Each structure stands twice: as structure tokens, then as C-alpha cells.
Amino acid sequence: NAGVTQTPKFRVLKTGQSMTLLCAQDMNHEYMYWYRQDPGMGLRLIHYSVGEGTTAKGEVPDGYNVSRLKKQNFLLGLESAAPSQTSVYFCASSGWGLAGGSYEQYFGPGTRLTVT
Amino acid sequence: GESVGLHLPTLSVQEGDNSIINCAYSNSASDYFIWYKQESGKGPQFIIDIRSNMDKRQGQRVTVLLNKTVKHLSLQIAATQPGDSAVYFCAENKGNTGNQFYFGTGTSLTVIP
Secondary structure, rough: OOOOEEEEOEEOOOOOOOOOEEEEEEEOEEEEEEEEEOOOOEEEEEEEOOOOOOOOOOOOOOOEEEOOOOOOOOEEEEOOHHHHHOOEEEEEEEEOOOOOOOOOOEEOOEEEEEOO | OOEEEEOOOOEEOOOOOOEEEEEOOOOOOOOOEEEEEOOOOOOOEEEEEEOOOHHHHOOOOOOEEOOOOOOOOEEEEEEHHHHHHHHEEEEEEEEOHHHHHEEOOOOEEEEOO
């Protein structure tokens, strides 16, 4: 199993450009998440999904959109990139966490995005 | 060595010593907590979890303690090794839908050989 994969690994954008980050998981997980991590800070939740076809806002959703058309994929879009969106983006997935089980989130390797 | 995540973001310990990393969480309704380890250039990795109906849970060389009265969580690493050098995050689940977790700012642990 590859676990959680993210593409691309690095990207440089100019202000106003758009892009899509792709996250894929092969663990048949229901839940998927997008986080951003800024220097010296913890992860902040941007958007999440509780199943195919669903999306919901997290702590810092402004400026981002997401889609979950297939269970294994979760896409994060930036419609008009801003320098404030320079960050490292992590995708994660988790299972249902049934009674007594773990809600462990499995993370991808991250995408380092720079907006100039 | 011991740290408080928000006030002392770095912790240095000698190889072989025990490490204690602390975390204060915000919501008394939080019912599930996870400790993650993040090595440089990588995504966070699960270390250990604990539910709010427990005070202590042990894993391999790690122990998590939960004090709900003061909303405090700690991670103890026994016989710290150079491979333990990383940033450690606590994450709390506030009992809401979607299995959302809120992460602390992290503590950077450096193990001195």
C-alpha cells in the first residue's frame, strides 16, 4: 500500500494564479482532510470530507475549495493564489474509528507551495 | 527533561534520558487525543492516542498521561534515542462531527548523543 500520496511535492505560483493539489489514499478511508502548516505552528484544518461527495469547512477555509468526487481522492483548489497562502499543505485520511478503535489520521508527505 | 509546549517550544535531552513533553488543551469537551511525531520534511506520524475515559496509556517506550481536571496532556519517552529527535504535536478531538482534530503548536525535541 502506498498510503497517502500528494502531488505535486513543490510548486511556485504567482499571485492570482490558480492550481489544484491532489491527494490520493488507498486505505479505503472514509474521512479525508487538508491542512496547512506554517513555520513554527501546528497544523490548521482547511477543509475535510466525511465521505465521497461530501465536503465541509475547517478552521481556515477562505481562499480554498475542495472536491471529493471519488472516495480515494481529495482535491484542494486555490482559485486566486495570494502570498498568505505560502505554506506546506498536508493531506490526511482516517477510518471510522469504531468503538475502541483509533481515529488515527495517516498523513501524506506534504506539498510545499510558494506564492510570489 | 520537561517542556510546556506553548511556552518552551524546544527541549534538549541526553541520549538515554527520559523526555517529557507537555501539552495544554483548550476544550473540556474534548474526548480523544493523539500525539504525533513529525520529522523534518515529512508528514506527522501517529505515536499514541488516549480517550478521555482513561488517565494513562502505554506504548512501546512511550506513555501518555491525561489530566482532565487541568486539561493537560503529557508524552513521556523512555530512554530517548537520537531517532526520537523531531517535533511532537498533541491533537485534540473536540467530540464534533467529521473526526476533526485541533493541533497544538508543537515541541521540538533534540536528542544529544
